[in-house]
Amino acid sequence: xxxxxxxxxxxxxxFLLIVFFSLCFAIDVPETYKFIRGQxxxxxxxxxxxxxxxxxxxxxxxxxxxxxxxPLLGWLPIWINDSLFFLMNEWMPMEFWNENxxxxxxxxxxxxxxxxxxxxxxxxxxxxxxxxxxGVQTVVAFTSWDxxxxxxxxxxxxxxxxxxxxxxxxxGYNLSGKGLAIFAGIVMVYISIFGQWKPSMQTLSxxxxxxxxxxxxxxxxxxxxxxxxxxxxxxYPILLVMQTMPQYAVLVPAIVLFGVGDHAAVIIxxxxxxxxxxxxxxxxxxxxxxxxxxxxxxxxxH
Amino acid sequence: MFKVLxxxxxxxxxxxxxxxxxxxxxxxxxxxxxxAKGLGFNLLLxxxxxxxxxxxxxxxxxxxxxxxxxxxxxxxxNKQIDYFGNLTFFxxxxxxxxxxxxxxxxxxxxxxxxxxxxxxFNYLYEIPHNKGISTADFWNRGVDWVWDTFFQTLKIFxxxxxxxxxxxxxxxxxxxxxxxxxxxxxxxxxxxxxIRSALVVGGLTLFIALSPWWDRALVTTYMATFGVIISCxxxxxxxxxxxxxxxxxxxxxxxxxIFQTFPSFVxxxxxxxxxxxxxxxxxxAVIVYATxxxxxxxxxxxxxxxxxxxxxxxxxxxTKLQRLMRIEFPLAFPHMMLGLNQxxxxxxxMVIIGAFIGTEDLGQYILKALSxxxxxxxxxxxxxxxxxxxxxxxxxxxxxxxxxxxxLGIS
Numbered sequence: 149x150x151x152x153x154x155x156x157x158x159x160x161x162x163f164l165l166i167v168f169f170s171l172c173f174a175i176d177v178p179e180t181y182k183f184i185r186g187q188x189x190x191x192x193x194x195x196x197x198x199x200x201x202x203x204x205x206x207x208x209x210x211x212x213x214x215x216x217x218x219p220l221l222g223w224l225p226i227w228i229n230d231s232l233f234f235l236m237n238e239w240m241p242m243e244f245w246n247e248n249x250x251x252x253x254x255x256x257x258x259x260x261x262x263x264x265x266x267x268x269x270x271x272x273x274x275x276x277x278x279x280x281x282x283g284v285q286t287v288v289a290f291t292s293w294d295x296x297x298x299x300x301x302x303x304x305x306x307x308x309x310x311x312x313x314x315x316x317x318x319x320g321y322n323l324s325g326k327g328l329a330i331f332a333g334i335v336m337v338y339i340s341i342f343g344q345w346k347p348s349m350q351t352l353s354x355x356x357x358x359x360x361x362x363x364x365x366x367x368x369x370x371x372x373x374x375x376x377x378x379x380x381x382x383x384y385p386i387l388l389v390m391q392t393m394p395q396y397a398v399l400v401p402a403i404v405l406f407g408v409g410d411h412a413a414v415i416i417x418x419x420x421x422x423x424x425x426x427x428x429x430x431x432x433x434x435x436x437x438x439x440x441x442x443x444x445x446x447x448x449x450h
Numbered sequence: 451m452f453k454v455l456x457x458x459x460x461x462x463x464x465x466x467x468x469x470x471x472x473x474x475x476x477x478x479x480x481x482x483x484x485x486a487k488g489l490g491f492n493l494l495l496x497x498x499x500x501x502x503x504x505x506x507x508x509x510x511x512x513x514x515x516x517x518x519x520x521x522x523x524x525x526x527x528n529k530q531i532d533y534f535g536n537l538t539f540f541x542x543x544x545x546x547x548x549x550x551x552x553x554x555x556x557x558x559x560x561x562x563x564x565x566x567x568x569x570x571f572n573y574l575y576e577i578p579h580n581k582g583i584s585t586a587d588f589w590n591r592g593v594d595w596v597w598d599t600f601f602q603t604l605k606i607f608x609x610x611x612x613x614x615x616x617x618x619x620x621x622x623x624x625x626x627x628x629x630x631x632x633x634x635x636x637x638x639x640x641x642x643x644x645i646r647s648a649l650v651v652g653g654l655t656l657f658i659a660l661s662p663w664w665d666r667a668l669v670t671t672y673m674a675t676f677g678v679i680i681s682c683x684x685x686x687x688x689x690x691x692x693x694x695x696x697x698x699x700x701x702x703x704x705x706x707x708i709f710q711t712f713p714s715f716v717x718x719x720x721x722x723x724x725x726x727x728x729x730x731x732x733x734x735a736v737i738v739y740a741t742x743x744x745x746x747x748x749x750x751x752x753x754x755x756x757x758x759x760x761x762x763x764x765x766x767x768x769t770k771l772q773r774l775m776r777i778e779f780p781l782a783f784p785h786m787m788l789g790l791n792q793x794x795x796x797x798x799x800m801v802i803i804g805a806f807i808g809t810e811d812l813g814q815y816i817l818k819a820l821s822x823x824x825x826x827x828x829x830x831x832x833x834x835x836x837x838x839x840x841x842x843x844x845x846x847x848x849x850x851x852x853x854x855x856x857x858l859g860i861s
Contacts, residue, residue, distance in 0.1 A: 167637070172627060224827070226827060227827065311556035319522060320522065347492045351489040352515060354481075393834065393836065396820065398830075400829035400830070412481075413481030416484065421470045424470070435462065441455070
């Protein structure tokens with residue numbers, strides 16, 4: 149009894165393990181199940197009762213409910229698919245002005261919104277890409293293809309790699325000192341000597357869009373969550389799930405909503421990068437001692 | 451708000467910036483799947499041709515740029531502005547002048563280069579793809595050499611590992627009845643954090659149990675568990691050893707940075723060539739990736755032990771080993787457990803990527819959903835399932851760490 153009082157947790161764990169293992173031994177593998185492929189997979193006899201649940205056919209495991217629970221959530225993916233489709237193609241049709249055809253066109257709201265976001269992102273990416281690599285897309289965005297055809301000189305010249313490298317070195321020296329400058333120089337020279345300049349700058353261009361945007365969104369949402377309890381309560385579970393979710397799972401919905409291309413990459417990156425930023429902002433703001441906040445308030449009064 | 455609160459909370463926000471940049475670059479390859487141009491695309495192309503050397507170079511580029519940007523942003527945030535200096539015009543605009551000079555020189559160089567290199571490639575303007583130096587052959591030959599030399603030994607080891615360890619372990623995991631697992635998880639939640647924890651954890655597990663992929667989730671958990679155990683052993687050992695010296699500590703943190711942003715696909719392929727399409731290949735990739743947070747948080751945890759306690763220990767005459775075992779480990783343990791938390795998340799992430807090698811877990815189904823036109827729902831649900839596996843452990847560990855910190859008085 150002495151030991152029991154001294155380590156109550158230990159005995160709780162022991163009791164739990166005993167219950168767990170006895171359950172494991174008590175519940176036998178149902179006869180309808182068998183191992184296949186070197187004990188890699190279970191299969192079940194197809195001769196079993198099925199029933200419909202929300203329009204989907206779901207298997208019903210009548211006798212081995214303890215062994216494996218019935219897949220009652222089988223309708224969820226189908227439902228998500230349908231609602232995404234509805235949102236994209238049918239929800240809230242509205243009239244939008246179309247520049248190219250000079251007429252009003254009826255389009256669902258979400259589709260129009262995502263197309264606008266896409267256009268904005270693509271413009272930013274192209275701008276950075278052409279400052280570094282050169283091209284005509286940005287000029288086209290301000291004028292038109294006909295204008296480019298009439299004026300072939302109107303083309304952004306790309307920066308030579310020597311300039312970008314020198315810029316990085318100077319920036320490094322200015323911000324931190326010799327060590328960082330040397331490191332920046334080595335990185336830039338490595339990239340260009342190994343012939344990776346163009347792809348590197350393409351990658352950099354969409355990251356230079358995604359990183360600041362996710363920083364701003366993360367900081368803003370973090371502050372909002374700090375100020376209002378309600379926002380925080382709504383955000384927190386979503387953030388936790390987003391942080392542990394594998395990035396692949398987000399790819400498919402992003403393709404459905406935003407299509408394929410560099411802009412979709414920016415959006416995916418933002419979806420993944422914003423949650424840690426929000427959490428850390430919140431953590432930092434929480435860590436501030438109350439006196440500092442009070443002092444700040446007094447400061448504003450004067 | 452922006453004058454007082456944000457500067458005070460700067461340290462954590464800076465860690466946030468660091469995370470954002472790291473995540474952005476770790477997405478560089480994944481976003482190539484949905485049509486982003488750039489290094490990630492080239493890397494996947496090189497891997498398709500089994501040109502590991504080329505992929506390695508592209509991967510290194512990604513890590514280097516990531517670290518450079520990270521360092522630059524940190525330096526920018528840490529920079530102190532000198533308000534009181536009485537500077538001349540030249541001193542104030544020194545950097546702009548230098549940059550202007552660099553632009554001029556660069557343009558002149560590029561112009562001269564256009565006369566110098568007649569073959570159509572102006573090396574001083576932009577070194578084109580495939581025209582630079584390449585060490586690809588060297589690495590490819592290296593991989594071939596390893597393949598030729600160690601293949602037999604590795605094959606014996608691989609067969610042993612699969613038949614003796616991995617398959618029995620998987621069978622054990624699959625043998626768990628759903629109800630018993632639920633009882634175990636809810637009980638653990640109750641013991642660690644009371645009724646509320648038990649409910650949260652039970653709800654998360656119930657979602658997975660009610661989805662049609664419970665078996666697959668068990669396989670994912672088994673792989674993640676194996677990977678996490680091995681990487682924790684490696685990470686804690688390496689972290690503790692490196693902490694003994696300041697230089698090795700910094701070196702190790704740098705290595706962690708490189709590996710975290712280094713695209714995992716690059717070492718997935720050589721490993722697959724050596725070990726075949728088996729669970730071993732996936733697990734090795736998992737271990738390489740999941741060791742990073744384990745090492746990093748061990749070092750950070752040991753660092754967070756106050757120096758005064760350190761000195762107090764030395765004063766009372768304990769040996770180095772005693773100090774490590776009695777003072778540093780217990781105090782650093784909560785922090786290390788947060789590392790374990792991250793290790794689990796990283797391991798789960800890599801297990802899912804392992805689907806490219808050919809596993810039979812949740813990741814495989816996500817991969818199938820990727821090429822499916824109506825895969826959005828399945829992909830999301832599977833993603834949530836994986837996230838919930840992670841969150842169960844996350845919740846348990848976090849609750850435990852909070853209590854432990856309160857107990858030690860270092861919260």
